[in-house]
Amino acid sequence: MDTAASETPMTLPRVAELFEKTRAEVAKVIVG
Amino acid sequence: MEGVVVALFSEGSVLLEGPPGLGKTLLVNVLARTVSCHFRRIQFTPDLMPSDLTGHSVYDMKEQEFHFKPGPIFTNLLLTDEINRSPPKTQSALLEVMQERQVTADGKSYRLRRPFLVLATQNPLEHEGTYPLPEAQIDRFMFKLLVDYPSIEEEGEILGHYAAGRDPRDLSGFDLNPVMRAEDVIAVQEATGKVIVETSILRYITEIVAKTRSWHSVLVGASPRGSVNLLIASRVLAACRGRNFVVPDDVKEVAPWVLRHRLILRSEAEIEGERPDGVVGQILDSVTAPRS
Secondary structure, eight states: OOHHHHTSOOOHHHHHHHHHHHHHHHHTTOOO | OHHHHHHHHHTOOEEEEOOTTSSHHHHHHHHHHHEESOEEEEEOOTTOOHHHHHEEEEEETTTTEEEEEEOTTSSSEEEEETGGGSOHHHHHHHHHHHHHSEEEETTEEEEOOSSOEEEEEEOSSOOTTOOOOOHHHHTTSSEEEEOOOOOHHHHHHHHHHHHTTOOTTSGGGGOOOOOEEHHHHHHHHHHHTTSBOOHHHHHHHHHHHHHHHHOTTEEEOOOHHHHHHHHHHHHHHHHHTTOSBOOHHHHHHHHHHHHGGGOEEOHHHHHTTOOHHHHHHHHHHHSOOOOO
């Protein structure tokens, strides 16, 4: 995990970024 | 999949319903790796006791006193497989803890970790040897998500993983990287609290939920907890979509996830083939959305 990134203040654009990243990671295994 | 991530960002528990073999457990496993947090899995069985979940006191002979030994519920992400296989006493213990976020044993209260959410699976096809979750308790799940069979293309993708030598039973072959930590989930919740919800959206939500209580085919509608969850989920979805304000489409998108398990249909409506998702759709069509 990118420690620097995780220490970035939690703003709404950061929430959207984390959502996309989480979705992308899950999609590596889960289809649909 | 989006629903599970929105639930995680809302710290809301999810009931995943679908036939076996559709990857419900795998989804939760992958999510736990993506969010670097503590994860436990427990298989619900007919002989599972409440203390098997919550923990129990053990007598320490040396110190001559009882010590509390925490159970698997002291985690961030708890996967409860086949929740309807355990008797109501154990289900109730879990659902009470979900609500209170603490365990009380021998007069002492023990706080759970944060974030804490339960991802419970159940199979809708088997009824023998199962104990349906009571309606009052099913309300404690923020979402009920339905896991359906994959399309031909999706099934092809699943086979593609195996053909390429990647077996989901060993996730090391998938190059999964954690993208956030447990404390980030709490920070996400605080950040999404800043998403603007206009009065017109609040009225839209209350009108939808009120209609579930008076709809002709519904015997029991959604509780105020349903309204609150509809609001929270809409706000989180708006943030996930990169907006700082909620639009009616956010509410419409999360409404089936939030409401489907909170409606008890009249028996005659069920006999006529009505289903909760259809009723939620009818109600959404009947309520005029505010102009965004």
